[in-house]
Amino acid sequence: MSKKMKKPVYEVNPHTMIILPLKTKSGVQSEVFELNDHRISSFTPLFLIKTSCQYFGSSYEGRREGTRFLTGVTHKPPIMIDPVSFTYAFPTTSAGRDDCIWIFPQHISEYYDSNYNCTTIRFNNKQKIKISVSFATFNNQMARVSMLHMKFSQKMRAVETEYPYSNLLFPPVSLAAESREPYNTKEVSDTNDNFVDFSYPEMSKQKKNKENKEE
Template identity: 30%
Template sequence: MKQKTKVNSEMKREYAISSETIGILPNFDENGFLNSKICKKDGISIAGISPFDLIDTNLRFRGSSMRGALDGAQAILNKKNMNPLILDRERDIILFPCRSPIREDCVWLSLRHVKSYKPSGVRHTQVELSNDSTIILDVSMHTFSKKMHRAYELRYKIQAQTLEFEEKAMEAGVRYHLMKGEVGMNYEGGGLVE
């Protein structure tokens, strides 16, 4: 059962997920409370909140939320469960869960930091990370591969949608002139300006 904690948009520096963040792992303290082990290129630190809440806090700091990011990924991918999410599109920070995000044992990896992966027995996958570290996950290589492909699909689709939107926004349109009417609160006009 997922541990409930109050999450707000206040960001502690040590909780920040950046482009240097490789993965976020569950880590239970001596009292059994779920914390996060944050793996970065330059080392590992512990955050005093669960991975789910850590990611949610980072998303809220950027003006979104875990719910919004997962709903957005679901709409783009048209898939219901265990979707990756975009934490920061401009910095290409895409995180994907190796299990269901609501499970306490869910490991989140950053797509940009997965160098390679291979089977490690029947039900495990060894992942080589961008800093040449490795992690053995308790998911099959087939399952891990599907999650990687889904993260790449999300990256591709969001880039394609953004490009299409920006191209349409830059197309020449019609000119108009609006001004507040003498009576009321509405802006009036909208007639074409020659």
């Protein structure tokens, strides 16, 4: 059963996989999936992203500006929330929209086209989530966050080369920009029980209400 959180505000951490918007009678809240946890926050996804940026020493606007400076991306830009743990996130739509989902790509093992402009994501913990975002759009956002990671890593390597005795806390991290095969976009079976279909939120909501009544 999901944990209901009122306060304090949820803070993004290295275990955060995805933040989904959850529409309720009182407004938009957040459904957060972590590697080993699942919880509900009474705040919007964008509010959680903004406060998490502040928690790690910057503003949300500052992170967006950093992305623009490094990559030139201004529309739906990915951001680096925490430079020490290399925690990245990207929005699936314009961040101010109520249906915007925030994805943390470092936990994605594969993703694939699910037809009808939907994409299914499989995370490293085997959790699968289907969202109403076209494969082309999702793939483009993955490319953008990969570019951000590459540009930032290049900057850090340049600093380490110029100042080799500096005690820099930037250990190498495997992500899309590293020399490995990070994403497998082949078709896989949807028979896994550990599957969340967020492509039709209303249907998912009805399913949850039914499960709650049975409990």
